[in-house]
Amino acid sequence: MTAVEDRPMTAGPAKEVGQARKRKEDARLITGKTTWTDNMVLPGMLHLAVVRSPVAHAKLGTIDVEAARSAPNVVAVFTGRDLAEEQGSIPCAWPVTPEMVNPGHPSVAVDEVNHVGEAVAVIVARSKTAAQDAVELVDVDYDPLPVVLDMERALAEGAALTHDHVASNESYRWIFDAGEAGTGSSTDEAFAKADVVVSRRFVQQRLIPAFMEPRSTVVQPQGDNYTMWSATQVPHILRIMLAMTTGVPEHKLRVIAPDVGGGFGGKLQVTPEEVITLLVAKRLGKPVKWTETRSESLMSAHHGRDQIQYVDIAADREGNVLGLKVHLLADMGAYLRLVTPGVPILGAFMFPAIYKFPAYRFDCQGVFTNKTPTDAYRGAGRPEATFAIERIMDELAVELGMDPLELRRKNWINADEFPFTTVAGLEYDSGDYEQATQQALELLGYDELREEQRRRRESNDPVQLGIGFSTFTEMCGLAPSRVLGSLSYGAGGWEHASIRMLPTGKVEVITGSTPHGQGHETAWSQLVADELGVPFEDIEVLHGDTAISPRGLDTYGSRSLVVGGAAVVNASQKVVAKARTVAAHLLEASEDDLQFESGTFSVRGTPGSGVSIQEIALATFAAHNFPDGVEPSIDADATFDPVNFSFPHGTHICAMEVDTETGMVTIRKYACVDDVGKIVNPLIVEGQIHGGLAQGIAQALYEEAVYDEDGNLTTGTFVDYLVPSAADLPHFDTGNTVHEAPGNPIGAKGVGEAGCIASTPAVVNAALDAVRHLGVTDILMPLTPERVWRAIHRGGDGGDRATAGTNAYGGAQTETTAGVSTPESRLGGDR
Amino acid sequence: MIPAAFGYVRPGTVDEALRALADGGEDAKVLAGGQSLIPVMRLRLAAPSMVVDLTRVTELRGVRDDGDALAIGAMTTHSDVISDPLIREFAPLIAQATETVADRQVRHRGTFGGALAHADPAGDLPAVALALDAEFVLAGPGGRRTVPARDFFVDYLTTALAEDELLVEVRIPKLAGSWGMHYEKFNRVAQAWSIVAVAAAVRRENGHIAEARIGLTNMGPTPLRATATEQALAGADAGEAAIAEAARHAAEGTAPSDDLNARADYRAHLAEVLTRRAVTAAVGL
Numbered sequence A: 001m002t003a004v005e006d007r008p009m010t011a012g013p014a015k016e017v018g019q020a021r022k023r024k025e026d027a028r029l030i031t032g033k034t035t036w037t038d039n040m041v042l043p044g045m046l047h048l049a050v051v052r053s054p055v056a057h058a059k060l061g062t063i064d065v066e067a068a069r070s071a072p073n074v075v076a077v078f079t080g081r082d083l084a085e086e087q088g089s090i091p092c093a094w095p096v097t098p099e100m101v102n103p104g105h106p107s108v109a110v111d112e113v114n115h116v117g118e119a120v121a122v123i124v125a126r127s128k129t130a131a132q133d134a135v136e137l138v139d140v141d142y143d144p145l146p147v148v149l150d151m152e153r154a155l156a157e158g159a160a161l162t163h164d165h166v167a168s169n170e171s172y173r174w175i176f177d178a179g180e181a182g183t184g185s186s187t188d189e190a191f192a193k194a195d196v197v198v199s200r201r202f203v204q205q206r207l208i209p210a211f212m213e214p215r216s217t218v219v220q221p222q223g224d225n226y227t228m229w230s231a232t233q234v235p236h237i238l239r240i241m242l243a244m245t246t247g248v249p250e251h252k253l254r255v256i257a258p259d260v261g262g263g264f265g266g267k268l269q270v271t272p273e274e275v276i277t278l279l280v281a282k283r284l285g286k287p288v289k290w291t292e293t294r295s296e297s298l299m300s301a302h303h304g305r306d307q308i309q310y311v312d313i314a315a316d317r318e319g320n321v322l323g324l325k326v327h328l329l330a331d332m333g334a335y336l337r338l339v340t341p342g343v344p345i346l347g348a349f350m351f352p353a354i355y356k357f358p359a360y361r362f363d364c365q366g367v368f369t370n371k372t373p374t375d376a377y378r379g380a381g382r383p384e385a386t387f388a389i390e391r392i393m394d395e396l397a398v399e400l401g402m403d404p405l406e407l408r409r410k411n412w413i414n415a416d417e418f419p420f421t422t423v424a425g426l427e428y429d430s431g432d433y434e435q436a437t438q439q440a441l442e443l444l445g446y447d448e449l450r451e452e453q454r455r456r457r458e459s460n461d462p463v464q465l466g467i468g469f470s471t472f473t474e475m476c477g478l479a480p481s482r483v484l485g486s487l488s489y490g491a492g493g494w495e496h497a498s499i500r501m502l503p504t505g506k507v508e509v510i511t512g513s514t515p516h517g518q519g520h521e522t523a524w525s526q527l528v529a530d531e532l533g534v535p536f537e538d539i540e541v542l543h544g545d546t547a548i549s550p551r552g553l554d555t556y557g558s559r560s561l562v563v564g565g566a567a568v569v570n571a572s573q574k575v576v577a578k579a580r581t582v583a584a585h586l587l588e589a590s591e592d593d594l595q596f597e598s599g600t601f602s603v604r605g606t607p608g609s610g611v612s613i614q615e616i617a618l619a620t621f622a623a624h625n626f627p628d629g630v631e632p633s634i635d636a637d638a639t640f641d642p643v644n645f646s647f648p649h650g651t652h653i654c655a656m657e658v659d660t661e662t663g664m665v666t667i668r669k670y671a672c673v674d675d676v677g678k679i680v681n682p683l684i685v686e687g688q689i690h691g692g693l694a695q696g697i698a699q700a701l702y703e704e705a706v707y708d709e710d711g712n713l714t715t716g717t718f719v720d721y722l723v724p725s726a727a728d729l730p731h732f733d734t735g736n737t738v739h740e741a742p743g744n745p746i747g748a749k750g751v752g753e754a755g756c757i758a759s760t761p762a763v764v765n766a767a768l769d770a771v772r773h774l775g776v777t778d779i780l781m782p783l784t785p786e787r788v789w790r791a792i793h794r795g796g797d798g799g800d801r802a803t804a805g806t807n808a809y810g811g812a813q814t815e816t817t818a819g820v821s822t823p824e825s826r827l828g829g830d831r
Numbered sequence B: 001m002i003p004a005a006f007g008y009v010r011p012g013t014v015d016e017a018l019r020a021l022a023d024g025g026e027d028a029k030v031l032a033g034g035q036s037l038i039p040v041m042r043l044r045l046a047a048p049s050m051v052v053d054l055t056r057v058t059e060l061r062g063v064r065d066d067g068d069a070l071a072i073g074a075m076t077t078h079s080d081v082i083s084d085p086l087i088r089e090f091a092p093l094i095a096q097a098t099e100t101v102a103d104r105q106v107r108h109r110g111t112f113g114g115a116l117a118h119a120d121p122a123g124d125l126p127a128v129a130l131a132l133d134a135e136f137v138l139a140g141p142g143g144r145r146t147v148p149a150r151d152f153f154v155d156y157l158t159t160a161l162a163e164d165e166l167l168v169e170v171r172i173p174k175l176a177g178s179w180g181m182h183y184e185k186f187n188r189v190a191q192a193w194s195i196v197a198v199a200a201a202v203r204r205e206n207g208h209i210a211e212a213r214i215g216l217t218n219m220g221p222t223p224l225r226a227t228a229t230e231q232a233l234a235g236a237d238a239g240e241a242a243i244a245e246a247a248r249h250a251a252e253g254t255a256p257s258d259d260l261n262a263r264a265d266y267r268a269h270l271a272e273v274l275t276r277r278a279v280t281a282a283v284g285l
């Protein structure tokens, strides 16, 4: 700041931005002594339990609810037919093409069920236990229909249909051709003149967001007003969408996201259960709560990823890339939810990544199957793109006999070329890929590990070593509203903030970017402390309640700091500008003669004179002595709409040991250097990187939602849906380079998804590098020991896993946890 | 995840527990550490009408030196087993295998007897008990009886325990001579059950293997002994080549299942590799 330059000798208190502050919200979040939705108890509150389909595709016959209705403490039972008039369809805000087929998504199935776990009836009871007990008493006739599970087969001629009433299993086809768009040249020509073409089919397995806090919703009616508390990432979007879906007018609906325990995109949704809870509260005029079980969560909350990627890359002999073609099949699941069709489109622009491709074509088909709908999951589209490009770069390097890093270097954008407009038409803001890579190589101890790899190879060690790279970038800060409009997204991408200066000098910061564990309260306080020069402790950040924070677009897409934080900074600066007018009046000086430093306005060259912004807050409250014609308020708000995305980047390197006898893979070392622009809080950045790495590594090694041939989710508990813990992950060697983002006043680029986007291909590339000399060219994710062993000893990519769940808990799976009575549960014996 | 309604009693002695079991009828279930029973009840895969909680039956807890055997009370928790000096001295295999069970929280509640009575083929302790020729002391309305390990494990999640019987203690014969032991577990994440595991106890004499006992985890509906490998090792040279050769027979006579973690042929392969590793470690190579 210029004020500091004026008087370098009297440096004020240390800047907050850049300090590794411990997160002020953590004590209450970690101990659970907070407002988790399920902690909420209201007088006379009723409880919901949802009866879910145990079959993947069937016509609904009669639903006999009499026994359930007359069970003790049951108040009401509703089926889809009871709610059909009011429930509308779960909204899809992203019709990616005008022709996109949306089959409609009733919250409770009316005529047909289309995936296991779909709601078919709702029990309302005086206790959670009574509601749950009655679930088994509902008798549903299912008239089975053919089940569609495999995307490639679903698109074949004469395939069975996911929905009876649509013409095919294709929801949409979306094409971006750089040649046609004028951002690049024709791929046909590029491939025709190429010396080398490499084609691969990669599979992004289906994943489950598996947030820590299960979903929960409470609705309280009050006259014709409704207050909804929900474990959601998006209270603002939820309010608008519920108003549009259920007919409860927007101004009669208040949505509160209290403290929310994680989401990873999994709570970026308008869920059937939120609609159901609202409708039941409306019907009965009583407060109602729904909280899911973990089994329900795994099978019915939306899933992520699930793409088949056909990727072709063209290059000349020297390793200059000439063109890239991507054809995606993206599994929508049975229905389109909030942004289901848009997720692969978010990836469309990222396949060219950091490389200077002259030609590019992207072609995506959205495909229906009888599975849980997919939607946003940490990274949403960009991890898929990063995986495909970083994997195929390695394959191209092998084909050319080049070092994988040399190939990348040859083709990446150089530091002096920023801002750089890519073949996909994006303008990358800033960065230095070489610098990050050098730093990461040092962190890893690259040369030594390469040497050890050579030794192990020569001695034919049963444990082989491999090293894998991912030099990634992503588009963050969702998003410029105009860009979203051009992609047919149903909303803008701005963010709102306001600052309230309280009479005692304390500060309330209201943000529209609702956190669900990211640490906004801490980071926003740091930003405001520096802008206003008030103590960190004097700042409270309010969020997540549409009555308190009336405007906002919430948290996803690494947007909060970049867009929401920027709004906070702009609002703060407006407060300072207003306060300056008051200060000038109080100090009887001209505004131009004032300097503002460490929270105090003073007259330049007049030491000792001064009034703090906190004192001005009190003077404003009293308003006894105010400048003429100025309204007595120094509060301010701001709405920030970025003009461009921001583009974090980084180099991730994984060293992997592969036990060739058993197929077990073990990460030996993991180093990454990320450029996320300006770092507001290094501790939070480090935490986001660690969490992201855990999830990205989990995609590579552990997690997969598996369906059996009948469409049952057999990874229906955490015994079989394998989420790693700290005990299963290596130490992470992390570092940063800093190239500030020019597109926002903070200079931050976004960090929430970086680790998750970058790590997956580095891990897979490392495993392949360890065993490629044994003839292995690909292994399906997750790299289970069995798959790795098969790929080494039997050839191929490891193949599909057997679908049966393991026998812990008697092989529990959706068939039995869907809440239907089974012979076993009636008998009372173990299965 | 709410279990169906059930009755509950918490007896203080074995006799009271037996009476409660008899009164509870055929749907009564014994609750030990609850780490297997409670999850299946919450998933409503089991819905007992009466739960007989053994946590207050103190006579079932603890490890005794019983002359030529150790007597481990059924209600001894995994964490007590791990830190018990008698087990460390006479049956380190049990301590080592128990350390691989689940995580600290589960080991703090889960019990030795519960894990054996549950008889999950993926559980780690049944194969260990089988390898050590454990004896199971069962109490019923008519008195006590002793069942050898090979007869205790009957089928998937099924043991020789009758509905009105309790497992009260497990006797582990003290081994004479110079024994080495090792439990080799193969799983994907730290707290998970075994995909396959091998329990090996080996007696060395004059540079040779005099006797080997090998228990296999998750290679069939019950824990199994790798009999062919045991025979091949008896009298064999205590060297890498002989061990590797013997280990090639580890999967003979097994009937492993197919599931998400492994198909049967891969399990058979793992059994060989892990047997080789377990025996090699037990021998001290």
Ligand SMILES: Cc1cc2nc3c(=O)[nH]c(=O)nc-3n(C[C@H](O)[C@H](O)[C@H](O)COP(=O)(O)OP(=O)(O)OC[C@H]3O[C@@H](n4cnc5c(N)ncnc54)[C@H](O)[C@@H]3O)c2cc1C
Binding pocket: B029, B030, B031, B032, B033, B034, B035, B036, B037, B038, B054, B074, B075, B100, B101, B102, B103, B106, B109, B110, B111, B112, B113, B114, B115, B116, B117, B118, B120, B122, B123, B124, B125, B161, B165, B166, B167, B168, B191, B192, B193, B194
């Ligand atoms: C997350 C998790 C991970 C786990 N991982 C592993 C693992 O890696 N390896 C492993 O081996 N185990 C694992 N387990 C299981 C754990 O070892 C259990 O503690 C054990 O299987 C059951 O012991 P319990 O005392 O909890 O028995 P309970 O759950 O109380 O009982 C289990 C069964 O045994 C019966 N029973 C118990 N005691 C008696 C008795 N004295 N007489 C007659 N019947 C009796 C019960 O009626 C019930 O049917 C895991 C459990 C969890 C929750």
